[in-house]
Amino acid sequence: MFRKKSLFSLNRKKVVFLFMALMIFLFLRLLIFMEHRLRPTFLAAAVFYADNAATEAINEAVYGEVAQSMLYDDLVRIQKDQAGKITMAQVNTPEVNRVISLTTLRVQESLRALQNEVIRIPLGQALGSYFLANLGPRIPVVIVPVGRVNTDIIDVFEEAGINQTRHKIYLDIIAEVQVVIPFVASSTEVVTKVPIAECLYQGEVPDTVINLQFPGQEFHTPLP
Numbered sequence: 001m002f003r004k005k006s007l008f009s010l011n012r013k014k015v016v017f018l019f020m021a022l023m024i025f026l027f028l029r030l031l032i033f034m035e036h037r038l039r040p041t042f043l044a045a046a047v048f049y050a051d052n053a054a055t056e057a058i059n060e061a062v063y064g065e066v067a068q069s070m071l072y073d074d075l076v077r078i079q080k081d082q083a084g085k086i087t088m089a090q091v092n093t094p095e096v097n098r099v100i101s102l103t104t105l106r107v108q109e110s111l112r113a114l115q116n117e118v119i120r121i122p123l124g125q126a127l128g129s130y131f132l133a134n135l136g137p138r139i140p141v142v143i144v145p146v147g148r149v150n151t152d153i154i155d156v157f158e159e160a161g162i163n164q165t166r167h168k169i170y171l172d173i174i175a176e177v178q179v180v181i182p183f184v185a186s187s188t189e190v191v192t193k194v195p196i197a198e199c200l201y202q203g204e205v206p207d208t209v210i211n212l213q214f215p216g217q218e219f220h221t222p223l224p
Helices: 002-065 093-114
Strands: 076-080 086-091 118-122 138-159 164-181 184-202
Touching (some): 002 093, 002 184
Antiparallel strands (some): 076 086, 118 138
């Protein structure tokens, strides 16, 4: 009787052990399956938030350090005749190069500062759920600047009313950053365009202005 009871107790322990092992196995398989299926969604959400954070940091740095103190006359030198008609316009190349260098430096500093911050995205928000947006564990996202920061100056002409043309000058900034979430990382390009100066021309815009060539420009955006 005692022997039969011992065998029953032993078999019961085996059943409980096998059941627990099976549950752990199935749970791990479920986690692996969910991680494999949801990883692209998590990474896409992380890239989206990281791109927004990096773009905001770049724009704030450029506006605060460069754009606010920049004037059109600092970048484009214009000569007029006695009647006030524009006879010549040329790019102030040393100043343009200084602005490009300063912008690149400020962008690099702003991205390095982001490296010390961790963005935490709620799981529900990463899954794109409206009702569960603020629920679930928060996924840590780290932004790491990689590669070089490319800064160029571009300009465009656009109509601004009757017989008026606006000449806008922008800083075109491209920076590569790495987005890191647990167990996976992905590189992405952050692209932003920041206006720094503009001028309103009355009447026909002289060819000397239209044909301005900024350093690094491969082409000029023509009048529409």
